[in-house]
Amino acid sequence: MTLDSVDRRIVQATQAGLPLVTEPYAQVAATLGLTESEVIARLAAMQDRGVIRRIALAPNHYALGMTANGMSVWDVDDDRISELGTQIGTLPFVTHCYQRPRALPEWPYNLFAMLHGESRSEVQEKQAQVAAILGNACRGHDILYSTRILKKTGLRLRDD
Amino acid sequence: MTRPLRTVLPPDALDSTDRAILNALQDGFPLTPRPYDDAGADLGVTGDDLIVRLARLRDLGAITRFGPFFDAAEMGGAFCLCAMAVPSHRFDAVMTQVNAHPEVAHNYERTHALNMWFVLATDTPDGIDRTARAIEDETGLKVMLFPKLEEYFIGFRVQA
Structure with a gap:
């Protein structure tokens, strides 16, 4: 575990969101009995260590009109996946792009890229752009549309 | 999250400043005592205006979360x-x-x-x-x- 008990309390105090007040870190500090500078220093250290990926907002794609989202999956030549995955990851309509293990025989795909669009036909156009980049390094592909959100809570540290 | 996740906002729900905020604050947020003032300065809005707009975007459901994003693996999970x-x-x-x-x-x-x-x-x-x-x-x-x-x-x- 790379978090000490103070870090952990800071994580718990902020995992639902940063307070929308002029001095949010001072408010977090006050609830934890810490100083503002300690909270800022610890958040900065956690960010440097990669425990915090970033302090940022997460847009709701659906509310913003991106009502079609497809998890596109690709069977990409292992020798080229790093180079090609990096290229796919920079496309503005791709939100999550990962290499994952295949699960043969039923699952031959090793590159996952989430594609967002206002309609399935727009998502399909974007899928074609990805296919063009992958070219003959791709042996097969599929796309899985989400039809229902069954749960969405994000990470929660247990309070223990 | 009390608001249904699957509601599309009307096209005029967000103005150009809201859109600039949505884009800019996906990349990061300052670790300074008055971070809304500092982030707002880059976007041409006051810190108070930024807070009001973020609260509205959250209440509208345009953003699902605003705050630190933690990496479970880096936290030992x-x-x-x-x-x-x-x-x-x-x-x-x-x-x-x-x-x-x-x-x-x-x-x-x-x-x-x-x-x-x-x-x-x-x-x-x-x-x-x-x-x-x-x-x-x-x-x-x-x-x-x-x-x-x-x-x-x-x-x-x-x-x-």
Whole structure:
């Protein structure tokens, strides 16, 4: 575990969101009995260590009109996946792009890229752009549309 | 989250400043005593205006979260994408069994023989296997694990 008990309390105090007040870190500090500078220093250290990926907002794609989202999956030549995955990851309509293990025989795909669009036909156009980049390094592909959100809570540290 | 996730905002719900905020604050947020003032300065708004706009975007459902994004693996835990092929007549019952685990952070129904895709987020690396095995025992269905091997970027941009 790379978090000490103070870090952990800071994580718990902020995992639902940063307070929308002029001095949010001072408010977090006050609830934890810490100083503002300690909270800022610890958040900065956690960010440097990669425990915090970033302090940022997460847009709701659906509310913003991106009502079609497809998890596109690709069977990409292992020798080229790093180079090609990096290229796919920079496309503005791709939100999550990962290499994952295949699960043969039923699952031959090793590159996952989430594609967002206002309609399935727009998502399909974007899928074609990805296919063009992958070219003959791709042996097969599929796309899985989400039809229902069954749960969405994000990470929660247990309070223990 | 009290607001339904699947509601599309009317096109005029966001002005150009809102869109600039949505884009800019996906990348990061200052660790300074008055971060809204500092982030607002780059966007041409006061800190108070930025706070009001973020609160409104959150209440509208245009953003799902604003704050630190933690990396479970760096905190000593783990994340893993999982999939199951659930017979349609059992879908809702299995969904209830899966969602009952607090380790299940997101869960989506998708268009594929593997029709249930969820993310496990756990405090410890062995929590992934333990939770997956528990779900298999409860449901009698195989849980396929797709841990990320490499990440190529995460981003999303609205038209500014």
